[in-house]
Amino acid sequence: MAVNLPAIQAAQxxxxxxxxxxxxxxxxxxxxxxxxxxxxxxxxxxxxxxxxQNAFCxxxxxxxxxxxxxxxxxxxxxxxxxxxxxxxxxxxxxxxSCCRSLAELVAAKPETVLPFSTGVIGQQLPVEKIQAAxxxxxxxxxxxxxxxxxxxxMTTDTLAKAVSKKIVIEGKSITVTGMAKGSGMIRPDMATMxxxxxxxxxxxxxxxxxxxxxxxxxxxxxxxxxxDTSTNDACVLIATGKAGSDQLTDLNSASAQALxxxxxxxxxxxxxxxxxxxxxATKFVEVTVEQGQNKTECRQVAYTIAHSxxxxxxxxxxxxxxxxxxxxxxxxxxxxxxxSKVAIYLNEVCIIKAGEPAADYxxxxxxxxxxxxxxxxxxxxERGQATDTVWTCDFSYDYVKINAEYxx
Amino acid sequence: MAVNLPAIQAAQxxxxxxxxxxxxxxxxxxxxxxxxxxxxxxxxxxxxxxxxQNAFCxxxxxxxxxxxxxxxxxxxxxxxxxxxxxxxxxxxxxxxSCCRSLAELVAAKPETVLPFSTGVIGQQLPVEKIQAAxxxxxxxxxxxxxxxxxxxxMTTDTLAKAVSKKIVIEGKSITVTGMAKGSGMIRPDMATMxxxxxxxxxxxxxxxxxxxxxxxxxxxxxxxxxxDTSTNDACVLIATGKAGSDQLTDLNSASAQALxxxxxxxxxxxxxxxxxxxxxATKFVEVTVEQGQNKTECRQVAYTIAHSxxxxxxxxxxxxxxxxxxxxxxxxxxxxxxxSKVAIYLNEVCIIKAGEPAADYxxxxxxxxxxxxxxxxxxxxERGQATDTVWTCDFSYDYVKINAEYxx
Numbered sequence: 001m002a003v004n005l006p007a008i009q010a011a012q013x014x015x016x017x018x019x020x021x022x023x024x025x026x027x028x029x030x031x032x033x034x035x036x037x038x039x040x041x042x043x044x045x046x047x048x049x050x051x052x053q054n055a056f057c058x059x060x061x062x063x064x065x066x067x068x069x070x071x072x073x074x075x076x077x078x079x080x081x082x083x084x085x086x087x088x089x090x091x092x093x094x095x096x097s098c099c100r101s102l103a104e105l106v107a108a109k110p111e112t113v114l115p116f117s118t119g120v121i122g123q124q125l126p127v128e129k130i131q132a133a134x135x136x137x138x139x140x141x142x143x144x145x146x147x148x149x150x151x152x153x154m155t156t157d158t159l160a161k162a163v164s165k166k167i168v169i170e171g172k173s174i175t176v177t178g179m180a181k182g183s184g185m186i187r188p189d190m191a192t193m194x195x196x197x198x199x200x201x202x203x204x205x206x207x208x209x210x211x212x213x214x215x216x217x218x219x220x221x222x223x224x225x226x227x228d229t230s231t232n233d234a235c236v237l238i239a240t241g242k243a244g245s246d247q248l249t250d251l252n253s254a255s256a257q258a259l260x261x262x263x264x265x266x267x268x269x270x271x272x273x274x275x276x277x278x279x280x281a282t283k284f285v286e287v288t289v290e291q292g293q294n295k296t297e298c299r300q301v302a303y304t305i306a307h308s309x310x311x312x313x314x315x316x317x318x319x320x321x322x323x324x325x326x327x328x329x330x331x332x333x334x335x336x337x338x339x340s341k342v343a344i345y346l347n348e349v350c351i352i353k354a355g356e357p358a359a360d361y362x363x364x365x366x367x368x369x370x371x372x373x374x375x376x377x378x379x380x381x382e383r384g385q386a387t388d389t390v391w392t393c394d395f396s397y398d399y400v401k402i403n404a405e406y407x408x
Numbered sequence: 409m410a411v412n413l414p415a416i417q418a419a420q421x422x423x424x425x426x427x428x429x430x431x432x433x434x435x436x437x438x439x440x441x442x443x444x445x446x447x448x449x450x451x452x453x454x455x456x457x458x459x460x461q462n463a464f465c466x467x468x469x470x471x472x473x474x475x476x477x478x479x480x481x482x483x484x485x486x487x488x489x490x491x492x493x494x495x496x497x498x499x500x501x502x503x504x505s506c507c508r509s510l511a512e513l514v515a516a517k518p519e520t521v522l523p524f525s526t527g528v529i530g531q532q533l534p535v536e537k538i539q540a541a542x543x544x545x546x547x548x549x550x551x552x553x554x555x556x557x558x559x560x561x562m563t564t565d566t567l568a569k570a571v572s573k574k575i576v577i578e579g580k581s582i583t584v585t586g587m588a589k590g591s592g593m594i595r596p597d598m599a600t601m602x603x604x605x606x607x608x609x610x611x612x613x614x615x616x617x618x619x620x621x622x623x624x625x626x627x628x629x630x631x632x633x634x635x636d637t638s639t640n641d642a643c644v645l646i647a648t649g650k651a652g653s654d655q656l657t658d659l660n661s662a663s664a665q666a667l668x669x670x671x672x673x674x675x676x677x678x679x680x681x682x683x684x685x686x687x688x689a690t691k692f693v694e695v696t697v698e699q700g701q702n703k704t705e706c707r708q709v710a711y712t713i714a715h716s717x718x719x720x721x722x723x724x725x726x727x728x729x730x731x732x733x734x735x736x737x738x739x740x741x742x743x744x745x746x747x748s749k750v751a752i753y754l755n756e757v758c759i760i761k762a763g764e765p766a767a768d769y770x771x772x773x774x775x776x777x778x779x780x781x782x783x784x785x786x787x788x789x790e791r792g793q794a795t796d797t798v799w800t801c802d803f804s805y806d807y808v809k810i811n812a813e814y815x816x
Contacts, residue, residue: 326464400805
């Protein structure tokens with residue numbers, strides 16, 4: 001039950017010239033849903049990617065990183081239902097084998113294929129099933145298949161996540177379309193869950209790399225469902241240049257900044273969609289910490305609140321149990337922390353002022369905020385100029401149910 | 409539903425000469441259960457206490473710390489059902505007021521009273537209810553009332569936690585009795601949940617202080633139910649000297665070490681009881697990390713596993729989903745972490761060896777371990793000589809239920 005996340009419509013997703021997509025059901029998942037997605041990237045495109053910082057990264061992450069250094073990427077081969085993580089050398093061999101099989105069929109070098117997997121950890125990848133599905137997959141390639149692809153990468157997601165935007169840069173119409181999947185083991189760390197964003201703009205490699213890094217930092221790297229960083233997180237940004245616009249070679253130029261804004265908006269929208277569809281989520285919660293000494297300590301306080309099982313279960317119960325927020329702030333570990341300066345707000349309702357219960361707080365005011373499905377928790381530290389924000393969801397019976405029954 | 413935690417019997421709890429206890433129902437809790445406990449400590453006793461490191465510590469913690477510096481403690485006045493935390497200056501005035509009322513009735517100085525509270529955060533303490541119950545409370549004082557007192561300090565605990573042990577030191581029979589309460593907002597940080605341990609041994613103040621600090625470090629400070637450090641944690645160790653034994657003035661003497669061992673055992677037994685009775689717990693889980701560079705990094709890895717909602721829900725489901733343990737180890741943030749040396753075990757079953765899936769692992773072996781109600785997760789880092797252990801429980805529907813319905 002996603003929080004205020006409307007189902008996407010196929011017509012809302014705009015094709016990107018130079019990017020074709022295909023989806024197939026290879027039988028990896030137990031159910032009848034699609035589980036294999038191929039993204040074909042036109043020659044001459046620039047491609048940037050960021051990956052999970054989890055030390056136990058999955059086999060496809062290792063191989064994708066290696067391939068990216070060996071050749072310009074032309075294909076992303078993505079399976080859901082099996083993460084190919086914790087699978088050792090056999091898992092790496094399996095990922096390479098899939099890349100080779102695809103490369104043969106499309107007459108490309110194996111190194112031009114980036115493999116991605118998401119699903120259950122610790123089971124060997126069913127390579128034969130994937131190989132058997134490749135011919136049909138390739139024949140399905142089309143510019144118009146973003147909608148199906150967004151569904152094909154889902155695991156415990158209840159809704160597909162994708163969005164398109166158009167802008168005009170230097171007189172040329174530019175399109176950006178992105179998709180992502182969640183929805184458990186979500187606390188991206190300098191990377192993201194699986195997400196693919198493409199544009200027909202022409203962007204130089206270092207500029208594209210910086211755009212992706214910055215956009216991920218302000219979106220995917222600021223969300224948490226359960227504090228668990230996945231072994232398989234990856235985010236790919238593709239620029240095909242097919243719109244015919246001049247190449248963007250300076251990130252600080254007005255044109256590059258205009259494109260970056262759109263990419264950042266799409267990244268944030270997809271990141272929020274992952275939280276809104278977080279496992280068992282019934283609330284979408286923004287946690288903002290203001291007036292910290294630096295962004296790092298703002299995030300430290302924000303994540304302590306966002307990860308507190310007691311805060312998250314109170315949110316689930318719509319209980320204005322602000323004592324748990326206060327306790328989380330208090331244990332967040334800031335040095336020389338002067339409580340007498342702290343203020344805490346639920347939306348616009350002040351609950352703590354100068355470290356003391358706010359005189360005009362009433363249970364009714366707190367309850368009115370908590371009854372919403374979208375809530376902002378704001379902490380003002382009054383010890384600096386920095387601000388940072390993270391987004392999270394609540395902790396429900398369904399989170400336990402989903403994770404007691406599903407193998408991630 | 410506590411995990412392998414038998415109900416205590418009144419006859420198992422041994423009186424400590426010099427310590428009298430009393431319990432009353434002051435009507436602070438909504439139910440009919442006792443919620444006010446008084447511990448009277450004989451003059452000439454030594455008393456040591458450690459308190460929560462949560463920066464938003466509760467009013468009674470602030471007052472107890474202050475009183476302890478002003479006079480030798482003679483009384484611990486403990487209420488359950490209201491934490492008197494997040495209550496500002498009014499909360500401190502309330503705690504002082506309770507201490508004064510008691511002091512008047514027993515003709516003592518208010519500074520000899522240490523106040524303690526546990527329960528809902530953010531509601532003002534019902535001082536009048538406590539004051540009204542004091543005369544009956546005082547008349548109930550007896551050496552034999554540990555059993556009732558252990559029940560009177562409970563909040564969401566399903567079982568009372570208390571234990572007694574006897575040893576002979578230098579020919580004198582010495583008794584140690586302790587009690588504690590949990591069972592949510594449990595991740596003590598250099599302190600404990602509410603716990604009171606008393607002995608009739610004669611122990612010099614600095615020796616008693618060190619005994620408590622060390623014992624808490626190896627017991628209460630190594631457990632976590634939900635990662636949330638309480639605002640009210642406190643642990644008190646009382647030595648009355650009434651056994652007539654010589655004063656222990658050197659912690660390293662054989663006699664002091666013998667006493668310390670008993671205090672440490674009781675602390676660990678009470679700490680484990682808190683985890684066994686953790687909110688919604690169905691499994692008791694030991695997480696041991698071996699061959700780390702130092703104890704700090706061992707704990708860092710152990711707590712990352714112990715706090716992972718995905719690991720905890722898999723434990724609840726008795727699912728040998730070791731991929732989640734591997735993912736938690738991988739995100740625990742160790743520097744220069746060489747995966748190829750890591751081994752992970754479920755009890756004696758090896759799941760990861762030299763960073764690869766163990767060749768002889770089978771789902772049946774993993775399932776056989778997970779079907780137990782007591783499980784050890786052991787991670788071997790092979791990068792040093794240090795070992796550390798934490799204890800935790802699983803994450804069940806009932807944890808969400810308890811915390812969506814109860815205000816802590």
